[in-house]
Amino acid sequence: xxxxxxxxxxxxxxxxxxxxxxxxxxxxxxxxxxxxxxxxxxxxxxxxxxxxxxxxxxxxxxxxxxxxxxxxxxxxxxxxxxxxxxxxxxxxxxxxxxxxxxxxxxxxxxx
Numbered sequence: 578x579x580x581x582x583x584x585x586x587x588x589x590x591x592x593x594x595x596x597x598x599x600x601x602x603x604x605x606x607x608x609x610x611x612x613x614x615x616x617x618x619x620x621x622x623x624x625x626x627x628x629x630x631x632x633x634x635x636x637x638x639x640x641x642x643x644x645x646x647x648x649x650x651x652x653x654x655x656x657x658x659x660x661x662x663x664x665x666x667x668x669x670x671x672x673x674x675x676x677x678x679x680x681x682x683x684x685x686x687x688x
Contacts, residue, residue, distance in 0.1 A: 608672045
């Protein structure tokens with residue numbers, strides 16, 4: 578590998594690292610939750626996604642169980658990349674956010 582190729586590879590890795598750092602914050606796409614609930618739910622989602630970075634099912638289970646305990650039962654959670662959804666939910670009980678760039682989290686309550 579020549580010096581030119583090595584330089585291109587290093588620039589590519591740097592751009593990738595900058596991209597990941599730029600998108601490491603939670604980005605709320607839609608919510609109708611009251612502010613206190615929204616902040617707690619967002620922090621819970623970030624914690625679960627970081628703790629179970631390679632296991633979305635475990636992260637979703639952690640979020641669901643915590644939300645059921647804190648805000649009453651019937652919470653649902655979907656975590657992944659590249660999904661669509663349409664849900665019926667209780668008013669003021671929906672949060673749809675992105676974390677880490679392309680990971681989406683949708684949390685909602687229905688009776």
